[in-house]
Amino acid sequence: MMIIRGVNVFPTQIEEQLLSIDSLAPHYFIELSKKGNLDVIDIHVELAGGANTGGKEEAAAALKHRIKSYI
Numbered sequence: 422m423m424i425i426r427g428v429n430v431f432p433t434q435i436e437e438q439l440l441s442i443d444s445l446a447p448h449y450f451i452e453l454s455k456k457g458n459l460d461v462i463d464i465h466v467e468l469a470g471g472a473n474t475g476g477k478e479e480a481a482a483a484l485k486h487r488i489k490s491y492i
Contacts, residue, residue: 423453425460430492435464438487444472444480464488 423430432451439445449466464484468477 423451423460423462425462428492430462434492435462435488438491439464439466439484441487442480442483444469444476445484446470 423432435451436449439449440447446467446469449464452463452465454461454463466484468474468480472480
């Protein structure tokens with residue numbers, strides 16, 4: 422479990438949201454770092470094999486939205 426800005430976040434919660442986006446591959450890693458006094462997470466993930474590279478920004482925005490809404 423990670424505590425991000427006072428919120429308990431489990432990696433499985435992030436994985437659940439990532440797997441719900443078809444254009445993203447199921448392989449990822451979570452990088453936890455500090456910016457000032459706050460913990461920040463970066464999620465590194467690849468596009469799925471048949472995904473269009475032009476949709477990279479859309480997939481990233483969708484994942485960011487899903488994680489913020491869910492958690």
